[in-house]
Amino acid sequence: MNAMPKMNMIEAIRSAMDVALEEDGNVVVFGQDVGYFGGVFRATEGLQRKYGPSRVFDAPISEGGIVAVAVGMGAYGKRPVVEIQFADYIYPATDQLISEAARMRYRTAGEWWSPLTVRSPYGGGIYGGQTHSQSPEGIFTHVAGLKTVIPSTPYDAKGLLIAAIEDDDPVLFFEPKRLYNGPFDGHHDRPVQPWTQHPSSEVPEGRYVIPLGQANVVRPGEAITVLAYGTMVHVALTAAKETAVDAEIIDLRTLMPLDLETIATSVRKTGRCVIVHEATRTCGFGAELAALVQEACFYDLEAPIERVTGWDTPYPHAFEWEYFPGPARVGAALQRAVQE
Amino acid sequence: MNAMPKMNMIEAIRSAMDVALEEDGNVVVFGQDVGYFGGVFRATEGLQRKYGPSRVFDAPISEGGIVAVAVGMGAYGKRPVVEIQFADYIYPATDQLISEAARMRYRTAGEWWSPLTVRSPYGGGIYGGQTHSQSPEGIFTHVAGLKTVIPSTPYDAKGLLIAAIEDDDPVLFFEPKRLYNGPFDGHHDRPVQPWTQHPSSEVPEGRYVIPLGQANVVRPGEAITVLAYGTMVHVALTAAKETAVDAEIIDLRTLMPLDLETIATSVRKTGRCVIVHEATRTCGFGAELAALVQEACFYDLEAPIERVTGWDTPYPHAFEWEYFPGPARVGAALQRAVQE
Amino acid sequence: MSYPSNVGVHIPQPSGRPGDEPTFAHLSIPAAGTVARPAHDVSADTMRDYPYQLIRVLDEEGGAVGDWAPSLEASLLVRGLRAMMLTRIYDARMVRVQRQGKTSFYMKSTGEEAVAVAAALALEREDMCFPTYRQQGLLIARDWPLTDMMNQVYSNSADRLKGRQMPVFYSSRDAGFFSISGNLGTQYSQAVGWAMAAASDNARPIAAAWIGEGATAEGDFHYALTFASVYQAPVILNIVNNQWAISSFSGIAGGERTTFAARGLGFGIPALRVDGNDFLAVHAVTAWAAQRARAGLGPTVIELFTYRAEGHSTSDDPGKYRPAGESVAWPLGDPIERLKAHLIRIGHWSEQQHEELTQALEEEVRVAGRLSESFGTLTEGKRLPASTIFDDVYKEMPPHLKAQRAQAGW
């Protein structure tokens, strides 16, 4: 067989939808600008031409309507994959997501369900200001019935997105837009290396699945456990390298359902834990992780669990790098924790 | 002066709005059925007759529109107090709350702000099923710029609501509907005693304020710290009584901003902490409390922090008492914790 | 002290409040048979005056007049009459058992039975209905077992929904009756998605949705009309204007300035306004819209002009906010009485048959009730194991829910 193609994260995500559209005639893809144009981040480029406008099409600027229609299509038997252009714009859809998609199976005891996937670019670092930079995952991980997935590499993105699309429960698939073109290490003042230099840019053409609910130990280590996902996985790796702290870095990949076992096993070994996310701190997903880790590993912990996160403010345009929890802040936390 | 009037929680809340409408001509009250009828829980009964339909009026069934209009009125200089009939119906308003009200002051560097108060009955125990029982506070405490208040007695409800209305930031005021008529102790199978037998039903007629951000130690104790709010304060008191565990029970009253000092002082003393809320567990406010307590009191903790909460399912109609974290579950957690 | 009136901003006020004489003088009710019936395939642009008319077929004497008078078998009319009567008798019993404390809550559709029943009989059995809590008549007209409905109301051991939903939030895939949501309006936009999916498969079934006039203020109503117009979805968008939304009259929903049917006009969707208490008229407009949708000509908005004759629910007391006797003053009468009069007039029904049918239906409901109660009620008898509350949150139970179920001791 010939050499594995190289893909950046956008290409891998597009390839996942291509595979899903190819393999299941009930898969439909729609959202704002996703049809002819192929999406403002080009994730669906070429898919309308390949599968036709009745399977890949533009939707009105109505996030609530997009998700509502997806719920209805799902009830009919379709498998909708919708794009919310920026995660910051998902709020008009919260009622359909929380009150409808998430609870459909429960309230009907399985008579109806919502097999939809909501793709949405999240996170900052592109000078998007407070309305193109948010990380709202913590709002949805609170909702019983929803699954939440956040990839950190092209390989994972494709395998996880196919798994999400094939899943019969509603899945929120948040895409770290800062990683679309390369494994951003958190140093905004240095050139981003492209994905091609990263092993995880080797992505098979065809169908493969990374099961939801399985974390990935991206760096084994002994000194401390770092829990991260999306963009922050690469920032954490950078911080470990730069501080030479022997951190075990776990890429959660799926926030709900969570792979607590992998997390607890690691913390029992290291006795220390730092949690990193870009979202605002208070009631972010890191809070749940901290609560779970101390519940599961209380007697193994040698230092308090620290959270390194975005500050509890909106994402400021001019000061995004002061807001962003970069390698310096993560590294300092690692050193604090191991010195405790 | 004559004897202090007795009020149940609905009367205290009504009295707070009465005072606010009386003292500030810019206060307006509106929401579904709040005008002539006085609200499905009667919280605004008589206020339209007293202040006229231009200050107290019915609104269309449009939570998003209600909050949007309140934001606009706030920009003009009014002080809107709106009712969302059930907290379960707040989701259509999330975009206006999160993207607009919460961020107005920040995005304009103080040129505009949203001095609105959103009242909404929350919590279960009235056979309301999954759409009349929810506790969504954990979604909003994640949002920078919002304040969240939850009272547990008539006296607090009035003082906190007046403070919320007078506050120049947007405040979510969640009312424990199970406490409207009495200090429900969690024993659904026993008659509820009315508020009149409870000291906190003595509520002054006029204006008084309980500052936001101050917790209240409702039961001093040495063995363990219990963090609770709303309905669960009374359940926790019952559990402590029934288990004879010398618990220090803290009624948070304001979730954001949080009175971490009172919490930490108590946990440093007791070395143990149980967190109780009715909302689903994962990413509920209890997760943030657990994360903060272990950050602040790590070296004082003698046992893992336990959360006693609603299960991670929607609120089931027929089985609400199996879902509800009642005195038995809270009591068991207290005993587990002190025995660790 | 007289009730204060508003200053500055306009606050709509109903025609009467408790203590006032009920009046509908402000309504102009055209005679039956005065509205022309367009071909099912005309362009929406030619129908711009329809939202301002009122399609009526049954006249005061029980005659069926005008273009819209459908030619229906008498047997079908009797089926419709029976379903409306059964719905009313069922409602009455369910309120009684609620008062007896056997369940927590109930909602009647009294006075609005034709809205659901006539539509059900004009639609095909495969067409998917996205109703509100006030279209139980759809299930009954589709001969769904009463016992199954009661099991849901009782949340008993035979409740297919496992006691999870409040009473009347039915769901029946087999009956083409979509799960009722407690959140108003959400089903309306979902119906459009279902219809788009059916159309993309070139399937025959269409979707029909219902919403109360009050809930038209929700965003989902706007989403539904927008997507239905853009994608020309085969869906019938019914607006049930029963004049009240709990304590708020239709003016609070935007009914003072124009009709609710006019909302459709705003999107270039053909919009009909019909006497909702006129079984024949409701059947006729539904059939027209269904034929149009099946022909690939897209959505239709239908405003059903009717009246909520009783309280909003068992938790409500309309005496607190509307004049006593308003339902008696309602000018469009009662759907059951009007269809009955028509059947008698055309010689296919009699007072005696009506009386006998009433008896039979009451017995049918009694029998179904006894059977259902043998499976338990909300407060007594058999119930499902509590451990079921952890099922169906996800297709497969994730680890954290297994752990919680274990914590719960189940």
Next chain:
Amino acid sequence: MSYPSNVGVHIPQPSGRPGDEPTFAHLSIPAAGTVARPAHDVSADTMRDYPYQLIRVLDEEGGAVGDWAPSLEASLLVRGLRAMMLTRIYDARMVRVQRQGKTSFYMKSTGEEAVAVAAALALEREDMCFPTYRQQGLLIARDWPLTDMMNQVYSNSADRLKGRQMPVFYSSRDAGFFSISGNLGTQYSQAVGWAMAAASDNARPIAAAWIGEGATAEGDFHYALTFASVYQAPVILNIVNNQWAISSFSGIAGGERTTFAARGLGFGIPALRVDGNDFLAVHAVTAWAAQRARAGLGPTVIELFTYRAEGHSTSDDPGKYRPAGESVAWPLGDPIERLKAHLIRIGHWSEQQHEELTQALEEEVRVAGRLSESFGTLTEGKRLPASTIFDDVYKEMPPHLKAQRAQAGW
């Protein structure tokens, strides 16, 4: 391979895509002066045909014709021309500096200048505007300092918004220009609340809101029309139909079946449709709606029919989704050229004056730009202390933010 066409469900398609000849043959553009002007206080019911017409004043020869032709001082027309020219020149410079990397993003209003400028001059200075990101012409027509606008675009040390907002998300309480939100549509419903508040104080100012045709699909559009209709709020609800929403043509927003003005009809709100590139027509309809609102007669919906002549933003490339030269083919011309022609025709302007003014405005923008850049740009020069990111989350900084600021080391 030819581009696939859809089956089953209808998916709207624009009149052309890249490679096609641009065409607007599907549009029917009536001659100027053909629409009658109703008195400002007529009932909305008498105006039901207005959403389907197109109010135009300036004819092909630069004449001002028909009922709607306003009688305006030539000085005011020159002010309008100047503001439109300044807006265009300002836009051009801001795109240049963005290309130079001095800021992150920019959005032009080229071809739509009349929409904002004519409205600003028809409104009173105290009237509150709730714009989108494409009505910078409002600030310019209200003589707001260019330097202040540039400071915001640069997020520099003099930016009143402290560098928090993306470029062009201006806010100016003094200019009656409400804070721009990144979330489409939210300002539209807020404007209605502002107007309700003003009305309840019997205050003179009214509110005016703008929304793009694409964003009319959001729930906030529906909330705005609903509340404006129910409470008869003194608000002008402008819909800027510039044919495109990023890559989606107006059909994706529901423009295939009827006009956007018709949305107002659905709520019984008087709705006008106007040539958005016709300064005089936009001024006239705005003045009509403002007079109506001030008289306590409630809201007006205005569809401004125009064309987005350039890309959506500096991040966009329209060559990827619409035919080249479409903006040239646009039948309603350019608002600046048309007003210029009219002023010359009535003898109050000349090519030479125009040339001189262009020079002067370019110099004005250059000077303002130099001054603003002296306060820094996004990437260079002076900036505010980073610690300011913790300010203004709340009126008073709560303990947890003080703690985080300390952690940040500020």
